[in-house]
Amino acid sequence: MKQLQRHLGPETLPLIAVLVLIIAVFSFASPRFLTGANFGSMASQLPVLGLLTLAMLVPILSGGLNLAIVFQANLSGLTLAWILIAFGGVEAGYGAFALGVVAAIIVGALSGLIMGLVIAYVGAHPILVSLAMMIFLRGVGEFLTRGGDVSGFPDFMNTIGYGTLLGIPVPLIIFLAAAILWHIMLKRTRHGFSVYMIGSNIKAAEYSGIPTKRTLTLIYTISGAICAVAGIVMAAQFNSVRVGHGEALLLVTVLACFLGGIDPFGGFGRVLPVVIALVILQVLSSGLNLLGANQFLSIAVWGLFLIGVMALRWLVSWLARTRKWGIM
Amino acid sequence: MQSSAQDAGTPYVLQMFSVSKTFGGVRALDDVSFEVREGEVHCLAGENGCGKSTLIKIVTGVYTPEPSADIKCFGQSIRSMSPKQSRAMGIAVIWQDLALFPHMSVAENIAFDQMVGNLPRFVRVGSRLDQVKSILDRLGVQLDLDAPLNTLPIAQRQIVAIARALMGDARLIFMDEPNASLTQSETDHLLEIVRNLSAQGVAVVFVSHRLAEVLEISSRVTVLRDGKMVGVFPTEGMTQARLTELMTGASLQQTVAARDRSAAKPVLAVENLTRHGEFENISFTIRAGEILGLTGLIGSGRTELAHSLIGMTKPDQGAIYLQGRQIKPQSIRQAIDLGIAYVSEDRLSLGLIQPQSISDNSSISVLKSLLNQIGLLSPDKQGQMVRHWINELSIKIGDPDDAVSTLSGGNQQRVVLAKWLATEPQLLILDSPTVGVDVGARAGIFRIIRHLAENGLAILLISDEVTEVLFNSDRILHMNGGRIVNEYDPRQTSVDALEVQIYA
Numbered sequence: 001m002k003q004l005q006r007h008l009g010p011e012t013l014p015l016i017a018v019l020v021l022i023i024a025v026f027s028f029a030s031p032r033f034l035t036g037a038n039f040g041s042m043a044s045q046l047p048v049l050g051l052l053t054l055a056m057l058v059p060i061l062s063g064g065l066n067l068a069i070v071f072q073a074n075l076s077g078l079t080l081a082w083i084l085i086a087f088g089g090v091e092a093g094y095g096a097f098a099l100g101v102v103a104a105i106i107v108g109a110l111s112g113l114i115m116g117l118v119i120a121y122v123g124a125h126p127i128l129v130s131l132a133m134m135i136f137l138r139g140v141g142e143f144l145t146r147g148g149d150v151s152g153f154p155d156f157m158n159t160i161g162y163g164t165l166l167g168i169p170v171p172l173i174i175f176l177a178a179a180i181l182w183h184i185m186l187k188r189t190r191h192g193f194s195v196y197m198i199g200s201n202i203k204a205a206e207y208s209g210i211p212t213k214r215t216l217t218l219i220y221t222i223s224g225a226i227c228a229v230a231g232i233v234m235a236a237q238f239n240s241v242r243v244g245h246g247e248a249l250l251l252v253t254v255l256a257c258f259l260g261g262i263d264p265f266g267g268f269g270r271v272l273p274v275v276i277a278l279v280i281l282q283v284l285s286s287g288l289n290l291l292g293a294n295q296f297l298s299i300a301v302w303g304l305f306l307i308g309v310m311a312l313r314w315l316v317s318w319l320a321r322t323r324k325w326g327i328m
Numbered sequence: 329m330q331s332s333a334q335d336a337g338t339p340y341v342l343q344m345f346s347v348s349k350t351f352g353g354v355r356a357l358d359d360v361s362f363e364v365r366e367g368e369v370h371c372l373a374g375e376n377g378c379g380k381s382t383l384i385k386i387v388t389g390v391y392t393p394e395p396s397a398d399i400k401c402f403g404q405s406i407r408s409m410s411p412k413q414s415r416a417m418g419i420a421v422i423w424q425d426l427a428l429f430p431h432m433s434v435a436e437n438i439a440f441d442q443m444v445g446n447l448p449r450f451v452r453v454g455s456r457l458d459q460v461k462s463i464l465d466r467l468g469v470q471l472d473l474d475a476p477l478n479t480l481p482i483a484q485r486q487i488v489a490i491a492r493a494l495m496g497d498a499r500l501i502f503m504d505e506p507n508a509s510l511t512q513s514e515t516d517h518l519l520e521i522v523r524n525l526s527a528q529g530v531a532v533v534f535v536s537h538r539l540a541e542v543l544e545i546s547s548r549v550t551v552l553r554d555g556k557m558v559g560v561f562p563t564e565g566m567t568q569a570r571l572t573e574l575m576t577g578a579s580l581q582q583t584v585a586a587r588d589r590s591a592a593k594p595v596l597a598v599e600n601l602t603r604h605g606e607f608e609n610i611s612f613t614i615r616a617g618e619i620l621g622l623t624g625l626i627g628s629g630r631t632e633l634a635h636s637l638i639g640m641t642k643p644d645q646g647a648i649y650l651q652g653r654q655i656k657p658q659s660i661r662q663a664i665d666l667g668i669a670y671v672s673e674d675r676l677s678l679g680l681i682q683p684q685s686i687s688d689n690s691s692i693s694v695l696k697s698l699l700n701q702i703g704l705l706s707p708d709k710q711g712q713m714v715r716h717w718i719n720e721l722s723i724k725i726g727d728p729d730d731a732v733s734t735l736s737g738g739n740q741q742r743v744v745l746a747k748w749l750a751t752e753p754q755l756l757i758l759d760s761p762t763v764g765v766d767v768g769a770r771a772g773i774f775r776i777i778r779h780l781a782e783n784g785l786a787i788l789l790i791s792d793e794v795t796e797v798l799f800n801s802d803r804i805l806h807m808n809g810g811r812i813v814n815e816y817d818p819r820q821t822s823v824d825a826l827e828v829q830i831y832a
Contacts, residue, residue, distance in 0.1 A: 188704040190695045197692060201681045207672055208681075208692040208747065209664040267683060 011261030011273035014316075018309075019280050026287035033290055040169065044162060044237070046282045047171035049249055049256070051230035053278060054182050054271075055223045056253040061186070062216065063199040063266030064119065064126030066223050070250050071137035072111050073231035076104040077241040078141060080232055081150040089152035097154070105228040111137060112224020116217035126220075141243035151240035161236035171233050178226060183271040191218060199266030255306055256281060280305075338365045341500050341531050342419075343400040347393050349382055356382040357393075360557045362550055364500060367529040369522060371542045371563070374552035374575055375766040380535050383552070384502050388421050389414045402499070415441070420493035421502040426485055428492075430478035434471050435460050438491045456495075463494045466528070467521050483514035490521065500531045505764070511626040511792060512831050519545050539568045539767065540795075551575055576768035582795065585778065586802045586818040589618040594652070595786035596755050598637075601646035606632035607810040610646070614755065614786040619777065621801030621818075622790045623830060629810040630790045631673060634757050637788075638663040638670045651754065664693055669748035671741075673760035673790075679744045680732050687714045687728035690746045697750075717746035721776055738769025745776060756780065757788045762796060774800050794826045806830060 026033040052069050059066040080100035087096030111133060118129045163170045186192035194215040197205040206212045235241045258264060259281070260274030281302055288298040342364045349357040357379045364370050374380050385391045389409035393399070399406045401417055428437050436443070439456040457473070464471055469487055477485060486506060493501050506518060519541060522532050536542045542549065543563050551558040551574045558574050569582070592615040601610040607629035614620045624630055636643045639657030648655050650666055657663040663670070672678040680689050691698060691710050698713065700706040714728050723742045725735065732743055741761060748756060758777065762770045777800065781787055791797050797804050798818050806814040806829060816826065 184704070190699075190705065193688070193692070193695055193705060197681055197684060197688070200683050201677065204678050204681045205692070207660060207670070207678045209661045209751075210692065211659075211661055 011270070012276065014312075015260070015273050015276040015280065019276060019283065022280060022283050022287070026283065026290070030287065030290045033287055038286060038290065042282050042286045043169045043172045045286070046278060047169075047175035048230050048234050048237070048246065049252060049282070050175040050275070050278050051178060051226055051233065052246070052249055053253040053256045053274060054178055055226045055230065057182070057257055057262060057269070057271070057274060058186070058195055058219050059126060059130075059223055060254075060257050060262050060264070061199050061266055061269055062195050062219050063202070064216075064219075065130060065254075066112075066115070066220065067127065067130040067250065068111065068115065068134035068137060069223070069227050069230075069253065070246050071134050071141065071243070072108050072224050072227035073234060074241065074243045074245060075111065075137050075141050075231070076108040076228035077231035077235040077245075078145065078150060078243070079107045080104040080235055081153070081241045084153055084157075085150070090154055092154045094156070097156070101232060104232055105225050108228025108231065109221050109225040112220040112222070112227070113217065115224070116220030119220065120213040120216035130220075138243060145241075145243055147243070149240045149242045153235070153239060157236045157239065159236075160233065161239070171237070174229065174233060178229065179271055179275050185222075186271060191215060195219060196267055199263075199268075201267075252281070252302070255302060259306055259309055338367065339403065340364065340400070341366050341402055342387065343398075344383075344387070345398040347383070347386060347397045347399070349379075349386065349391060349393055356555050357386075358555045359396075360552065360555070363560070364531045364533060366499075367526050367531055368548065369526050369532045369534065369546045371534045371536065371546040371549040372552070373536070373539070373542065373549050373571060374558075375768055378552040378575075379555040380552060381504070382555075384421055384504065384535070387414065387419060387502070415496055418497055418499035419502075420496060420498035420500070422486070422489045422493060422504065422506065424505040426489045428477055428485060428489060431476055433474050433476055434480070434488055435473040437477050437488050438463065438495055440492060441496050459495065460491070463491050466494065466524075467491060468524060469521070483510050483517065486510070486518060487521065490525075494525075494530075498530065500533070501525070502533045502535065504535045506534065506536065513625065515541055538793075539571050543568065543571065553577055572767045575766075582799045584799055584818045589615045589802050592616040592618065595650065596637075596788075597649040597652075599647045599649070601633070601636065601643050601648065603632065603636055603641060603643045605810075606641075607636075607807075610812055612805060612812065614788060616784045616786055617781050618803070619781050619787045619789055619801045621797035621804040622788060622807060623792060623794065623797045623804060623826075624807035625830070626792060628807045630807050631759055632810075633807075634670060634759055634788070634790060637755075637757060638668055664751050664753075667752070667754035668757065669693075669751055669753035669755070670757045671744050671748060671759060671761055673763060675737075675740060675744060675764065680740060680747075682733040683731050685729045686723075686725055686732050686735070686743055687711070689732045690714050690717055690743050690750065693747055694750045713750060714746075717750060721746050721749075722772075736766070736769070737764040738766055738772065741765050741769075741773055742776070745773070749780070753785065755786045755788065757790070759790045760792070761789070762791075762793070770796075792830075794823055794830065798823055798826060 032038060052073065055069045056066055080103070083100035083103055084092045084096055087093070115129050115133050118124055119126050160170055165173055186195065194205065194210045194212070197208070197210055198212055198215055202212055234245060238245065256277050257269070257274055260269070260277035262269030262274065284301055284305065285298040288301060289295070340363055342362070344360070344362045347357055347360045347362070348355070360379065360383065362372075362383060372380050372383065382391065386393045387409070389411045392408055399409070401419070429440070432440075435457060438460045442456055460473060467487065467490065471484060471487065477488065480488070490501070510518060515538070522545060525532055534542055534546060543566055546563050548560055549563055549566065549571065550560045551571070553575060561574070594613045594615050596614045599611050602608050610633060612620065622630055632641070635641045637648060639659045639662050650668070655666055657666060657668070660670070676682065681692070687710060691713055694713070695705065698705050698709045700709070711728070717723070718725060718728070721742045723739050723746065725739065732740060735743065761777075762773060765773060777787060777789070789797060789801055798821070801818055804816040804818060804826070805812050806816065814829065
């Protein structure tokens with residue numbers, strides 16, 4: 001048990017317990033909860049939020065934040081859309097799609113690279129830099145689209161949005177693959193190691209020979225690239241791209257990170273608990289939806305839930321402390 | 329020489345008998361007694377973890393002692409104490425980190441306790457200004473009252489903390505490691521202030537690692553070891569060696585260990601190195617297996633010179649040769665790859681990443697060697713490497729996954745050494761390697777350093793503690809005002825002679 005706890009991190013098991021509990025409650029409350037249709041709809045809603053959360057996760061781990069993620073996704077989606085349209089819109093072939101995907105990822109990564117360079121070399125605070133990038137991208141996007149939708153994609157785009165492979169929705173496969181990649185990147189690469197060290201003490205990391213500037217630049221570049229993937233999935237699911245799509249997800253990604261035990265000051269946190277936290281959020285909103293609750297109510301429940309989790313964490317650590325010091 | 333405070337007739341301000349405290353299963357204090365007289369300068373000595381801080385926290389009401397305790401404060405019997413009560417009685421603690429507010433002005437910091445109350449109200453520091461001024465006069469110091477605290481050097485911040493304690497009419501002041509980060513002359517100034525306070529009837533209890541100063545100023549010393557009382561001793565006639573023995577329970581002989589290494593091959597050669605405003609025309613050589621001491625006051629350019637050797641800053645002129653080849657490191661990473669390791673003087677914020685694990689801290693500089701065939705970090709290799717160094721340097725730890733901040737100063741410094749030795753350096757630069765490390769643990773660290781030198785490592789030992797350089801170096805360079813002003817052979821000089829040269 002202790003070995004398992006150590007391997008999964010202290011956050012994981014309690015979150016799984018919470019997840020099981022919530023699923024049990026909803027299964028009991030609604031006969032439609034434990035159905036393939038419901039799981040299918042959850043599986044198609046989760047990935048975009050999940051991919052954006054991965055984009056938020058690493059900057060937070062390094063002690064920063066990326067407020068531009070949604071608009072980075074939008075602009076990348078737009079890039080794909082324009083290339084598809086240039087190659088005939090509905091008629092566009094796989095080649096055009098592949099080109100569009102590459103261009104979208106380049107746009108996402110480039111916007112991240114610029115942020116990373118400014119943060120690393122100018123030393124500006126990530127909140128300010130990413131806020132500026134967010135406003136810039138939003139302005140550029142709205143100017144280019146005049147605030148409207150860009151649509152008219154080939155049919156095979158649907159497969160990415162709603163298709164399945166071996167019964168698993170394609171977007172979910174993309175997200176899970178990215179999550180596994182993120183886990184490996186953070187726990188098994190020099191870059192990931194550097195992210196944690198920078199998040200705890202960037203000066204001491206530099207004195208230890210960690211290439212702090214390069215690492216910071218890379219963190220935001222990779223964050224931008226995964227935003228682009230989110231933007232592509234969004235384009236496929238909505239069958240259109242509009243600047244501002246998914247704007248409400250920005251703060252939910254931060255919520256998911258904190259719920260998953262990422263230290264808000266950086267330096268500590270893992271991918272797995274964050275993924276479970278995402279599933280919890282999705283189950284909460286789908287379950288409440290099935291019970292006929294208002295959509296806004298389910299957002300309120302998310303907020304309450306985070307407050308509850310923080311109180312619980314405080315209680316657990318307080319109990320541990322009092323036991324350790326023999327005060328009780 | 330000491331004030332009359334040690335006369336038997338002087339009343340006690342604090343008397344504690346049979347004080348015990350247990351945390352979990354650990355007996356942090358075991359039947360300890362502690363007495364301080366009015367106006368006395370008393371030293372509380374002992375290694376880290378001996379119970380010094382627990383004792384202070386009991387006096388100030390942070391911890392409640394076990395019921396056996398009998399405490400009298402200013403003649404009054406005390407059952408239990410709260411932090412507020414203890415302050416009201418005139419007990420103040422100046423913690424090592426000072427607990428000041430960096431962005432507030434000097435005056436605001438000094439008058440802080442008078443400005444905050446139970447209820448929100450308007451804050452008028454102006455009304456307290458005269459009082460603040462008179463306290464600084466009492467201390468005999470001049471400070472710019474409007475300057476933000478963070479613009480002041482550490483030594484002056486310490487004075488602000490003392491002034492703040494006096495604002496609250498403190499009659500018993502505990503100072504936790506007050507001189508840990510001060511230079512010799514700053515320490516001298518602090519000691520003068522303390523003498524002043526003592527003459528005014530304020531009792532001061534010093535908690536310090538730096539025994540020389542402690543012996544010089546205090547009249548009595550209470551020694552604790554492993555939570556138990558070793559005894560109370562008058563400082564008259566007490567020597568550093570004897571006190572160390574009492575603290576550690578082992579006798580420690582310090583002798584000059586210098587050897588002649590002039591035949592060995594040079595590892596580092598510095599020629600006319602200059603960085604304007606920091607150091608000028610620095611030339612020296614360190615040979616294989618040689619420990620070169622570099623001493624001088626803080627601000628003499630010692631640390632700045634080290635920073636240029638490791639690529640943190642760029643020298644304006646001159647050349648650095650490593651193993652005969654000229655090098656121009658552009659970053660710390662490059663310096664590491666060239667074979668230069670730098671143990672920073674600031675272990676807390678630069679030397680280690682305190683909240684992260686012992687394991688990660690010791691492998692941070694050698695990640696490349698921990699990769700497996702497909703280029704991913706191998707936990708097995710990391711585990712092996714960490715175990716190897718923990719054994720090699722006898723680091724006492726619980727679990728390698730524990731945060732490095734859970735270790736004592738001495739063990740933390742060993743982790744720093746492990747981290748740098750893992751890089752297989754040819755030159756090891758040690759900048760004040762024993763700051764905040766217990767006397768007993770210091771000897772252990774120097775044993776390691778000596779051993780490394782015997783195996784051929786070239787070592788630059790930077791320190792402003794004269795005894796440290798004298799007993800551990802093969803040669804000593806003295807830096808002053810950015811220049812090397814003299815060179816000494818440890819075998820032909822003494823602590824006193826060196827101190828005169830450096831501090832006079």
